[in-house]
Amino acid sequence: MKEGELKNRRIIVKSVEDDTVLADTAILRFNSDSNSVMIRADSLSQKKFCNISAIIFAEKCLYEVRGTIRRAVVGNEVEVYLGKSRKKESRTRTRYPVAIVGGIRGVYLDEREIPLHRKIPVKIVNMSASGILLSADMGYFNIGEVFSLALRTPQGALTLRCEIVRIQKSYGGKRKGVLGGALQEEYGCRIREAHFEKGRGQE
16 A cells, blocks of 8 residues: 555544444554555544554555554544555455445446436445445345445545445335335345546545
8 A cells, every 4th residue: 555545545444342433534644664644633433553454445445454552642633553454355254334325337248337317316324345335225236236336425436346246125115215105125246346536525
């Protein structure tokens, strides 16, 4: 990992002990000597020493790291030690809750993206470095289909190329879907590619 790849990128930090989200913020800078990143202290729900896992929205991929928060607050900044990172992980590993609404902008046929006339709205339930769980109206997708997913974040626009690997939890009633009261399904997807554009999250 390099400074240019991580600076200003989104990072979600979770406690390993109790699986709670400690911070959802942007990286201020990266220190290659100590393999650590600085984040704003006021973005953390707790600032004491703890073991953490984190997911980083890099430009061309999603990293998952295991590390620690060890140092005291200095100038409203806290250092997060990253430890070893990986671009891929199994579905049994850490999942990160992400409250994002996005849209399916196209589907792939023979490796070619076919744009949709109107985006299909979806809600992200959680994600990892290699997978994402989203909810959408029932019947939109089948297992094996590949699509392009556009997400807006405060830091920028994230585009993912995903493949449907499982479909679960059909529901309706009190749990209304993205499109009002329609029946919903949750789609487990494998992330094939990720691309992040800084500063386009509010478009």
